[in-house]
Amino acid sequence: MTHHIAVDIGASSGRLVLGTLQDGKVRLKEIHRFANGFQERDGSCFWDIDYLFGEIITGLAQAKAEGIGQCTLGIDTWAVDYVLLDQAGHRIQEVYAYRDRRTEQAMQRLAEFIPPEDVYSKTGIQQLKFNTLYQLFVHDREELSRTDSILMVPDYLYYLLTGKKGNETTNASTMQLLNLDTRDFDIELLELLGLRKEQFPGLIEPGTELGTLHPELIEQYDLPECRVIVAATHDTASAVLGVPAAKGRHAAYLSSGTWSLLGVELTQPLNDAKAMAANYTNEWGAYGTFRFLKNIMGLWLIQEVRRLDGNRYSFAELADLAAAAEPFRSLIPCNHDRFLNPEHMIEEIQKACEQYGEFVPESIGQVARCIFDSLALSYRSYLEELEQLTGESLDILQIVGGGANNKLLCQLTANVLGRDVSAGPTESTALGNLAVQMISSDVLPDIAEAREVISNSFDIKYYKPEPMQDLDRIVERWSKVNKTAEAQH
Ligand code: ADP
Ligand code: LRH
Secondary structure, three states, rough: OEEEEEEEOOOOOOEEEEEEEEEEEEEEEEEEEEEEOOOEEEEEEEEHHHHEEEEEHHHHHHHHHHOOOOOEEEEEOOOOOEEEOOOOOEEEEEEEOOOOOOHHHHHHHHOOOOOHHHHHHHHHOOOOOOHHHHHHOOOOHHHOOOOOOOOOOHHHHHHHHHHHEEEEHHHHHHOOOOOOOOEEEEHHHHHHHHOOOOHHOOEEOOOEEEOOHHHHHHHHOOOOEEEEOOOOHHHHHHHHHHHHOHHHHHHEEEOOOEEEOEEEOOOOOOOOHHHHHOOEEEOOOOOOOOOEEEOOOOOOHHHHHHHHHHOOOOOOHHHHHHHHHOOOOOOOOOHHHHOOOOOOOHHHHHHHHHHHOOOOOOOHHHHHHHHHHHHHHHHHHHHHHHHHHOOOOOEEEEOOHHHOOOOHHHHHHHHHOOOOEEEEOHHHHHHHHHHHHHOOOOOOOOHHHHHHHHHOOOOOOOEOOOOOOOHHHHHHHHHHHHHHHHHHH
């Protein structure tokens, strides 16, 4: 039996998960879990990348202590953020977090040099002001000029572990710098940023065997001997690989964590004018796929509410408090930019309700309810849009990620969509990461088989839509709130 370890670091937490395949089922064991989050310093937002690396080492040492002498290893993290290395291979800067406010005007400023339509037809990537393209556009010129290598966060963690540099493709596509036709960096976009192609070590596909852990690390920290395999290093790419087989249904997925990523898997990009107008993305997937999806603000809203409330309640308790509050009393346009990184999320939600003529939630349960109701309504709008754009009717939404634990949100989603919802596995990202390792190690033949195995290995919950009498009126109110928000900003 081979052991495989997934390092999966999301914006809110990270874990090392041991995966093994036994009797046609994949078994998971969490070895180590740790908190993650960006810190604000002097008005800027940064990740603590050294802390994250330390937690990976702690987790690997724990695996060894639990008897894992040999394994394969893969890493995934959130997307778009990057690390600059100098010629000696040292980090030049602190790692900016994508919610940093320095890219506020970057999209408008870059549009003076290249029409957004051209960027979209080249890359197929949705316009988000924190895409690497915009972050690099506003990055300190002097730092960029002394940069030898530009790596994404997981590429950098791989480099620290193995000394090998590369730009893994699923995550590299979120830079908004890859050209769909050439399947390589777009030279015109690089020139606009004043960058040279040689500053990127080169694209590598998920499944590539990168090497082994530095022997000094193994010795110093007593780590297992790892064959290091390049996972689909963008967490959403791994999450979608880890979605269980849909067994004949026409399914969309919802990767529900800090973000809600709602979409379908395609084998060709869909970057026509309509997809651009709706701002859907075509992120590169493993095995020749594309994730045609929409970023929705997601559980970040409740994470912030919980934090500002002093972490008094667990997420499960917050869902219970929301369940006890009056439904659909306050609606917010939850995907509005104002919620990306407001000074104070609870006050921002209250202000939005006041501005859009909605009941202003006071208690934590009311605020949480407002978030979940609004998220469910946003899933409905985007699922309908997705059907229009792809021309495919979708009869089930497969929710994976931490949000699949939220029974209230899952049931609300089924009710508001009027369609079936499945929930789980919650660790689909680690599973997708492990699937690539298992395929690369010939333990599993391909991703179709991996998804069958995932589907047979976990207890997936199903939610049937319950009738909602006043749904039409609620949907109408929801679209009015969104239109008002758009008109005001
Ligand atoms: P990320 O990878 O982006 O850090 P996760 O996939 O780990 O996010 O999901 C974290 C989210 O899952 C939390 O913000 C929370 O809203 C939700 N969650 C986790 N456990 C529960 C639970 N028991 N009940 C309700 N929600 C939960
Ligand atoms: C989810 C995610 C998402 C990106 C965002 C930066 O963790 O990777 O796919 O858009 O973070």
